[in-house]
Amino acid sequence: MNASLLEVDGLTVELPGTARPVLDAVTLRVAAGEVVGLVGESGSGKSVTARAALGLLPPGARRAGRVLVGGEDVLGAGQGRLRALRAAEVSMVFQDPRAGINPVRRIGDFLTEPLRLTRRWNRRRAEERAVELLAAVGLPEPERQLRRYPHQLSGGMLQRVMIAGALAGEPRLLLCDEPTTALDVSTQAEILALLGRLQRERGLGLLLITHDVELAAATCDRVYVMYAGRIVERATAAELFGRPRHPYTIGLLGSTPPLTGPPARLRPVPGTPIGLDEAAPGCAFAVRCAFAQAGRCDQEVPALLPLVDGADGAGHAAACVRLAEIPSPAEEVRP
Amino acid sequence: MSLALAVLRRLAGTAVTLLVTSFLVYSSLYLAPGDPVSFLVRGRSPSPAELASIRRQFGFDQPFLLRYWHWLDAVLHGDFGRSYLFHQSVGAVIWSRLPSSLLLVAVATVLIAVVGIGAGALGALRRGTRTDGAVLLLVTVGAAVPSFAAAIVLRSVLGVKLGWFPTIGNGSGLLDRLRHVVLPAIALSVTFMALVTRVTRSAMLDQLGREHVEVALSRGTPRFAVLRRHVFRNALGPIVTVSGLLVSGMLVSTAIVETAFGMSGIGSLLVQCVDELDFQVVQALVLLVVAAFVVVNTLVDLVYPLIDPRVARRAGGVR
Ligand SMILES: Nc1ncnc2c1ncn2[C@@H]1O[C@H](COP(=O)(O)OP(=O)(O)OP(=O)(O)O)[C@@H](O)[C@H]1O
Ligand code: SF4
Numbered sequence: 001m002n003a004s005l006l007e008v009d010g011l012t013v014e015l016p017g018t019a020r021p022v023l024d025a026v027t028l029r030v031a032a033g034e035v036v037g038l039v040g041e042s043g044s045g046k047s048v049t050a051r052a053a054l055g056l057l058p059p060g061a062r063r064a065g066r067v068l069v070g071g072e073d074v075l076g077a078g079q080g081r082l083r084a085l086r087a088a089e090v091s092m093v094f095q096d097p098r099a100g101i102n103p104v105r106r107i108g109d110f111l112t113e114p115l116r117l118t119r120r121w122n123r124r125r126a127e128e129r130a131v132e133l134l135a136a137v138g139l140p141e142p143e144r145q146l147r148r149y150p151h152q153l154s155g156g157m158l159q160r161v162m163i164a165g166a167l168a169g170e171p172r173l174l175l176c177d178e179p180t181t182a183l184d185v186s187t188q189a190e191i192l193a194l195l196g197r198l199q200r201e202r203g204l205g206l207l208l209i210t211h212d213v214e215l216a217a218a219t220c221d222r223v224y225v226m227y228a229g230r231i232v233e234r235a236t237a238a239e240l241f242g243r244p245r246h247p248y249t250i251g252l253l254g255s256t257p258p259l260t261g262p263p264a265r266l267r268p269v270p271g272t273p274i275g276l277d278e279a280a281p282g283c284a285f286a287v288r289c290a291f292a293q294a295g296r297c298d299q300e301v302p303a304l305l306p307l308v309d310g311a312d313g314a315g316h317a318a319a320c321v322r323l324a325e326i327p328s329p330a331e332e333v334r335p
Numbered sequence: 336m337s338l339a340l341a342v343l344r345r346l347a348g349t350a351v352t353l354l355v356t357s358f359l360v361y362s363s364l365y366l367a368p369g370d371p372v373s374f375l376v377r378g379r380s381p382s383p384a385e386l387a388s389i390r391r392q393f394g395f396d397q398p399f400l401l402r403y404w405h406w407l408d409a410v411l412h413g414d415f416g417r418s419y420l421f422h423q424s425v426g427a428v429i430w431s432r433l434p435s436s437l438l439l440v441a442v443a444t445v446l447i448a449v450v451g452i453g454a455g456a457l458g459a460l461r462r463g464t465r466t467d468g469a470v471l472l473l474v475t476v477g478a479a480v481p482s483f484a485a486a487i488v489l490r491s492v493l494g495v496k497l498g499w500f501p502t503i504g505n506g507s508g509l510l511d512r513l514r515h516v517v518l519p520a521i522a523l524s525v526t527f528m529a530l531v532t533r534v535t536r537s538a539m540l541d542q543l544g545r546e547h548v549e550v551a552l553s554r555g556t557p558r559f560a561v562l563r564r565h566v567f568r569n570a571l572g573p574i575v576t577v578s579g580l581l582v583s584g585m586l587v588s589t590a591i592v593e594t595a596f597g598m599s600g601i602g603s604l605l606v607q608c609v610d611e612l613d614f615q616v617v618q619a620l621v622l623l624v625v626a627a628f629v630v631v632n633t634l635v636d637l638v639y640p641l642i643d644p645r646v647a648r649r650a651g652g653v654r
């Protein structure tokens with residue numbers, strides 16, 4: 001395996017006034033050229049994880065564990081180093097470009113800002129780069145777009161601008177936090193295709209956050225499944241899709257409408273995830289789990305255990321105390 | 336629609352507003368109690384023939400609309416009539432007092448902008464700290480203090496007790512005039528400063544919580560640049576709107592402050608001429624005050640699309 005671009009190691013983040021950590025010993029890695037999915041329901045901590053990779057933790061958060069980007073400790077880095085990392089090593093494509101791009105500044109300002117302010121490029125050089133970027137993300141008439149304002153672009157075009165902006169510093173690691181959720185369906189596929197192409201062309205390490213497990217399985221090399229701030233399963237996309245092991249993952253796969261074919265197998269995971277105000281002394285999924293067993297599942301937090309011997313921290317693993325007793329319903333979920 | 340056309344339309348609207356205002360001003364003064372003719376003959380008891388001749392001389396025998404038309408025609412040619420009180424043309428009376436009021440308003444505007452925006456930004460950036468608490472306290476107190484009360488306190492403490500500033504008159508020469516205008520300007524701006532502080536603080540807090548600010552930080556933009564380019568820049572819309580509204584109405588408020596500090600200016604002139612029923616001057620002053628209000632707000636409207644390009648489209652103006 002390649003050297004990791006992103007290494008999150010036992011990251012725990014606690015907010016004041018909450019009963020459980022937002023992130024609980026999250027361990028995750030993204031290698032160069034690898035597309036990694038991070039899947040989970042709303043509130044499971046996906047965005048907090050991605051922001052931690054940028055050194056952006058919620059104010060007042062207590063933390064433990066490490067986050068390394070390109071081998072450099074992000075959480076311990078000083079402001080100057082952190083800015084340099086953000087401007088050149090790692091960047092994020094946010095969910096909603098309408099909210100994420102300043103509405104009163106021009107597209108050109110958005111694209112050139114990190115180049116001019118952090119890299120100290122002059123205006124001409126930065127604008128030339130901006131034009132290249134806009135062409136790379138497939139916007140017509142890039143020179144003209146530089147002078148336009150965000151409200152003059154459609155959502156899909158604006159998300160392309162967001163992606164171009166994320167690529168401005170030629171990062172090696174790209175974090176995409178639900179990059180298509182705010183777009184209409186036809187645009188979603190285009191944006192995903194664009195991200196895939198850019199990732200291949202530039203050999204980017206890409207962390208794709210989504211709550212759509214089928215999408216993750218279709219586009220990623222490996223996938224992490226997150227529940228209530230914990231990683232409950234990790235596997236290659238094929239493994240996860242073919243042989244999901246954690247009851248939550250099994251439920252998720254059952255609850256996602258297939259990209260093709262009739263949505264006959266749609267059955268959402270029953271119940272709602274626990275909030276930050278509810279402690280989880282045992283398995284956080286227990287209240288919703290069909291396999292939950294009193295006396296076992298509510299006693300201690302299940303460890304994320306490798307299912308295959310010799311896995312180097314990237315092989316199939318799941319966090320469930322009854323793993324051996326639960327058959328993987330591969331055939332049932334996947335005809 | 337082209338920019339020029341949008342601007343033209345806005346200016347035409349302003350002209351119509353001013354025309355309507357002029358009519359209201361002219362007619363309302365004739366509806367007010369007190370007959371200008373009785374003022375003119377004060378101290379004497381004229382014969383009916385004399386009265387009629389005075390009425391004719393000042394045009395009071397003509398129909399109302401015709402009188403308005405003559406007045407408007409003259410006003411448009413820069414002739415506001417003669418002041419009964421000062422035996423001078425109204426233009427000369429106002430002109431001699433305008434500079435000192437403009438100086439007062441200008442100094443107050445600078446105070447409002449610097450202190451109001453500065454304190455508001457400080458409160459927003461130090462949200463929830465003791466500094467923010469102090470800002471909020473000052474806003475509450477400042478907004479509640481009427482300018483005459485501020486004038487009294489400033490005069491007696493900074494002026495009379497400590498002797499730092501003169502307490503009466505306009506002064507002569509630029510430096511002396513500035514010294515004379517400090518206390519009145521503070522008194523005039525206290526309430527407005529508080530309002531601008533509050534608007535600045537809340538607009539900046541609003542922006543600080545926006546995602547585009549987080550995005551900018553996530554891209555390595557230095558914190559100060561984020562505050563300037565994204566937080567303050569985006570908060571500018573509400574700040575400019577409110578400041579424009581306040582500053583444009585400030586000529587009226589000079590009445591209280593100039594009277595309190597015994598200054599000669601537009602405000603004290605207005606008080607005096609209302610007292611003495613000098614209608615021609617009052618008409619011109621009211622027109623001037625309204626015109627200042629309308630013109631400043633037109634300017635703000637015209638500048639606004641530069642501050643927030645989204646507005647231009649909504650207003651059907653600049654594309
Ligand atoms: N700055 C913050 N202050 C307080 N709580 C926060 C903050 N950021 C996130 N949280 C809380 O942390 C939890 C995880 O949030 P996060 O945004 O990571 O979820 P998510 O998995 O990205 O969900 P979604 O799919 O809705 O984006 C949520 O309960 C959220 O309310
Ligand atoms: S540990 Fe228990 S409750 Fe949790 S997923 Fe496994 S079986 Fe279900």
Ligand SMILES: [Mg+2]
Nearest residue numbers: 046047048177
């Ligand atoms: Mg999220």
